Amino acid sequence: MLTKTIYLIRHGETEFNRRGVVQGSGIDSDLNEIGFLQAKAFFDAYQHIEFDKIYTSKLRRTVQSVQEFINLGIPYEQFEGLNEISWGEKEGKVPNYLEDENYLEIIANWGNGKTDIPAAPGGETPEQVAARQKIAFEKIIERSDEKMILVAMHGRAIRILLTHLLDLPLSEMDSFSHSNLCLYRLSYDYQTQKFSLDIANDTAHLSELLVK
Incomplete structure (x- = not known):
């Protein structure tokens, strides 16, 4: 029986993550020191896997999270369809109390099925993100010769992706937790x-970093 195994990770930590700054698809940030350590820990734990291909978003933080695998000579490709959701005018800002309240309202609306509401003015809706992800993943799945792949993406984007890969309503996206450099x-x-x-939000490979 022909199967494809997908190792799906969220990128490592950035300074924007650490400071609570909204990133989205419009902020092309680098990993911070912790993020690079997380990437190295993931590589050390999974370098024995014979990946046929690596896929990332167009943003640097996903490429940096799998760079050591790329350095092995594993072919990789970037898809803009795998980018994080656009948070519009909220990107690059540290949420204040009112913005946090607004964020919680947006999340509640999405959970109630109102997934046609944008993340913020000028931003994307979950439905728009799902539509571009489906195009990207159709291309990935068509390549049946790639039996073992590594995909590096973003937190909200992963939540959205998992709903349509697992035939769940988009409103259930927040049932999927994620941490920096977690593995699905x-x-x-x-x-x-x-x-x-098979595996959800696994961070066992980061255990030594957490102890430190």
């Missing part, structure tokens, strides 16, 4: 054309 592992069965979730 999925399998795709070409016969049934279905995804299954």
Whole structure:
């Protein structure tokens, strides 16, 4: 039976993550020192996996998170469709109390099925993100010769992606937790054309960093 195994990770920590600054797709930040240590820890734990291909978003923080795998000579490709959701006018800002309240209202609306509401003025809706992700993932799945792949993405984008890969309502995206450099592992069965979730939000590879 032909299957594809997908190692799906969120990028490592950036200074924007550490400071609570909204990033989104419009902020092309670098990993900070902790983020690079997280990337190294993930590489050390999974360098034995024979990945056929690496996919990342167009943003530097995802490429930096898998750079050591790329350095091994594993082919990789960037898709803008894998970028983080655009937070519009909120990007680059530290939320104040009112903005936090607004954020919680947006999340509540999304959870109530109002996924056509943008993240912020000038930003994307979850439905728009899902639409561009589906185009990118259709290309990835078509490549049946790539049986083991590594995909580096972003927090909100991963939540959105998992809903449509697992045939769940988009409103359930927040049922998926994520941490910087966490791992989700999925399998795709070409016969049934279905995804299954094997590992969720796994950070065991970061245990030594957490102890330190």
